[in-house]
Amino acid sequence: METVSYGFRHSAVAMAIALVALGAAAPAAAKPGVTVFPGMEIHQGAMVCTVGFVETRLRIAVSAGRCDEGSTVTDSKNNVVGTVMLARRGTVNEPAAADSAAGVEYEVITLAPEVIATELLPSGRQLQSTPGFSVQPGLPVCHAGILSGQVCGRVSSVGNDGFAIADMTADQRGLGGPVYALTEDNGAVVVGLLDGVRGSTLWAQSWQAVMRQLYVDARSAGPIQPPLGHTIGR
Template identity: 40%
Template sequence: MVFPGMTIVQGSTKCTLAYVDTTNHIGYSAGHCNSDGQVRDTAGNRIGTVLYSHTNRAGQPTTGSQDTVIDYEAISLQRSAGTVTNLLGPTFTRPLITQPGLQPQPGMPVCHLGATTGRSCGLIADVHPGWFTINPGRYDLTSDHGDSGGPVYTYTRASGANPVLIGIFRGRHGQQLAAVSWPDTQQQALKDATATPSNN
């Protein structure tokens, strides 16, 4: 089964799958996870191949508030990979959906789901070009190796009880956590899809 929140393995790198577009059979995760174009589950079964991957902060020691961040990969999911679902693991009770027009905002309550640490929640602190930071607020907030690429989601009046994707988790940023914005990632993916697929 392929689902948002599962562990994906690329070479020696383990990350978390952020989102599954069940219509087009495309999965999304963090671009810095792409150490190998082949994507497998923890049992070693190939579940997909990277279509395109884009990360612009590789090798940079720090990321400032004015820096634009791009960090995602689009994965073509194999039809032979079994059930492909947008139900958020590990409970599979609610679909992870997208909501056109929804943008990350300071103070927005969000949660991220990492394959290593599970569900962890906080508040968006600051929004920067293409990315945002998260503070614990009155919530728990944690991450560890293997959580990169996982979904960052919120809830809205329109979505009801269904989680809405707002970002893709990157990792720690000082004392905060950081994620790339899903709306900005979508725009970048459209640009990259029109170009020759490559790792940038």
């Protein structure tokens, strides 16, 4: 039985992220003072997305796979914050269940050496990962929006790899941003990455599903990791 603990210690999440991190080259240096945090606006080519999670010890950030329009990631002022080392993006031929997100997608970003990495959301809460945390219908969840700030709703249904959220709106630029449950100790537990609107329903990819897929992809890559910017499933 796995010991449940905060962060990435002793979990499949740690193994997934660490496997990808091994052998990753350092990205171009960013200007001192740039801080990368969950809920931060990022730019890749013509895409504007949101950072979903930051692992400060390994200096890695996670966002949505559809944000992968280029390997260099910048902030809203064009400061380089990191480089995509691995990404998974769904294809048009990939089948999607009616009650789930269209396949698991993600991108893993290696943060630049001069970047300041933090787990703090814009609200000041620390965003952590709790292995085995279960998302059930009715669970109150929140999202850190670029323009809206923290907005909250409830899980209305749970699908194969994701879940629907009721009573919450999100900007298109929120793609990949954190969906989390608030804790009594003024913290937050990540439960998903915002996946956008499907029909009239706001969807999030399950954090556990993303981590499982990342673990599989990282192991499949073997001891030598894919080149920076490598995308699976395109």
